[in-house]
Amino acid sequence: MSDQDSQQKRQYFRLRYEMKELMPDLYMFGKVFRVSEISEGGIRVLMGESAITAQRTISGYIELHTAGKIFVKGKVLRQEKKEMVFALTEGPTFKDMLEEQRFLRQNHPALFPKKAGLVEY
16 A cells, blocks of 8 residues: 555545745744644644653644634644654644645645646646
């Protein structure tokens, strides 16, 4: 099973930011962090070495390119290398996610390679 197939079976649509300069900002604890992946149910944040413990409740807001500031609330799930994964109880809607993806596709089409085998007319 490919990575794409496994992503399709996830509960929420996920949007991964490969370029650091395009990553939305997360404001919490009086600091600014970069969001490397976002969905309606969770976020993955670049944090480096962090003293945040698992299950700690967090709140703050994310500034998306299209929806502006969105309040987020959730808990720490785990740390993977220099990224922290949070499960959200409040956060972006599916509509917010689609608008953000549309913005990225229109303004940065190279981030979304065309699938092999499709012919455009």
